[in-house]
Amino acid sequence: MTRALAQQTDDTIRAAEVALVGVVQSLETEGVDATTLARVQTLLRLTVAKLPALDSVSFYDRKGHGIITSRTQITGSFSIPDRDYFKHHAGSQDRDMHIGSPVRSRTSGRWIMPVSRRVNQPNGFFAGVAVATIDLEYLQEFHNSFDLGRDGTIFLLSSRGKIIVRRPFSEAQINADASKGPVFQTYLNKGKEGSAVLTGYIDGIERMYSYQHLAHYPVIAASAVATMDVLADWRRETVRVLGAGAVLLAVLGLLGRKLIQLIGEREQAQRELRKAKTSLEKMNQSLERLTLLDSLTGLGNRRLFDTVLTEEFDRAKRTATFLALIMIDVDYFKRYNDLYGHPAGDACLQQLGETLMEAACRPGDVAVRYGGEEMAVLLPDTDVEGAVAMGERFRHAVLTRAIAHGGSPEDVVTVSIGAAACLPDQDDSSCKLLLQSADKALYAAKAGGRNQVCMAT
């Protein structure tokens, strides 16, 4: 920003200088006769009309009286013998351009910065002064176009440390001596261009200043933003960023919570699914068991018997062990039904089933209802003697139950049992043969008078 300010000031003074070059050239080469003056005056008006920064361009004679001006109207005195810049040119042969201290124009009443040059007669004597005045209001308007915050400042200093114009504008500050001020002192110490955090000597406000000496003229341009304004901007930005961050965090937090909740719900659903699967498996197992059980006695059914018989036969073959089978048939059961009725017959079978399960005490023994009032027990790793012993145990258990049977010579329910066994890896045996042997033994028990155990021969 300070660079733009310096550039604009430089350009403005250059415009004034260019205007002066034309005037001085014409007056010195063509003289100051009425015709030349009239022509130059027209030129001045045209020039100033094109340069809004200029308040006026005028020519004063060697006594300081106004001769020609770009102004169309003159309200005050058109005479400057007492002005410093006039005295400077009157007393010096110097042909360079001179930048004077700001003054209030006598002809327009506006604050102006005079830029002037000496005009010589052909013999080199002093002929007068050509002055271009820069309108300070024009500079102020440009300065005011910068956004410097509430306490920002802009000013132009002469190379001797005098204030030319300052924002905020104050007449009292124009031409005030700022040579002891921090900016001018920094300029003296650090050189033509620089920046620093300084406390203004006029208002005591701490600012971040930057200054630059103009490229072609003895003027220093400076601008500054109050540290508090910078911090206020920073604070506002920080609050905005923190606010946005907080909102973002809150949104992330909510999303995270939702995610955790969803994960929890998913795990819960999976747990319930696992539970449902387990109970379904249990139900399937129960169903499976049910299909293998006899509903009346709770013993295994014929289907279970057929499966287990094959499995156990194969196992016995592999392990070279005996497999025994006992077949059990209730004696005079037709008479029992006839005497006590079919439901009583069922109840009797149930009691016999319980008795058989108690008697078949080894874990590997499989007791089934083979069909009707006939039952069977498969006895792995058991020879025929063991099977007979098991049969006897059951027969006694049935007698001990003492289920009354008016149709039996024993007056209680009795059973006949046939026992058979085989060594599958040696015998030329088969499941069918084992069944036939046990059946034959059972037939022998019946034929032998019932209530007895017969061993297959």
Ligand SMILES: Nc1nc2c(ncn2[C@@H]2O[C@H](COP(=O)(O)OP(=O)(O)OP(=O)(O)O)[C@@H](O)[C@H]2O)c(=O)[nH]1
């Ligand atoms: N209550 C009932 N009776 C059955 C059941 N299954 C078969 N029975 C009966 O059992 C009887 C078997 O009779 P039989 O084969 O003549 O033999 P038994 O009368 O026991 O005579 P032996 O076997 O020679 O002592 C038949 O009357 C069948 O109806 C059943 O589930 N419940």
